[in-house]
Amino acid sequence: MIRLSVRLDADLHARLHRRAAGAELPFSTFIRSVLEQAADPGGRYIYSSQDEILATCIQTLSIVATSIGRRSPEMLEEGMKEARMQLRERGLLDPEHNS
Template sequence: MHRVSVRVDDTLYERLSRRAAGADLSFSDFIRSVLTQAADPRGRYIYSSQDEVLGTCIQILTILATSVGERTPEVLKRGMADASAILRERGLLGPEQDR
């Protein structure tokens, strides 16, 4: 395995560190994943971010939940309970987040 050393300024390092922490990865694992994406043999565009996709999904779901909640609060409550159950089954909802 080869070793790569790269110098970055403090601002970039902090941003990368926050992204790594947000992805629950060590800094090295995060950087390796970014480099792997950059060298993707299928030529995917690496500059589109999962954060952008997540942000768009959150916006869409917030609009939908607001609309449903205004019309039929009971349906929204049932949908939230169903979503919580699915997230819990997949290990994406911890006990501290259970309501």
Template sequence: MVTIVVRVDDALHARLARRASGANLSFSAFVRAVLEQAMDDRGRYVFSSHDEILATAIQILSIVATAVGQQSPRALEQGMAEARRILAQRGLLGGEGAQ
């Protein structure tokens, strides 16, 4: 196995470490998995290969959130707060939502 050395700034390292922890992986295992994803066998561009799935998920979740919000604004508020907490815990929120 080849060993590589990559320098990243502290903020990026912290974000990667949170994502690794959220995936229940060691830092090295997480980075190896990310690198393997970048070498997609079908030749898709790794940063946009899941755009259609993401777009569909966003549409579905928007419809559900609208329906829940109409029936119970409090339930929607609680669900959104819990979603933000989980996303922040896994390092999936950027900017002001990150903890």
């Protein structure tokens, strides 16, 4: 196995550690998986290959949130609070983000 040394700024390093912790993976395992995705043998471009799926998910969730918000604003707020908590736990939302 080849050893790779890379310099990262502190903020990027912290964000990557949060993502690794959220995935319940050791940091080195998480980084190797990210690099494997970047070198996908199928040749897909990792930065845009999931855009269509992501866009569909965002549209669907927006429709659901709008519907719930019209019926029960309290339920929507409770669901958004729970979603933010889960995103933070998985390293997908900055822990400093309060809204």
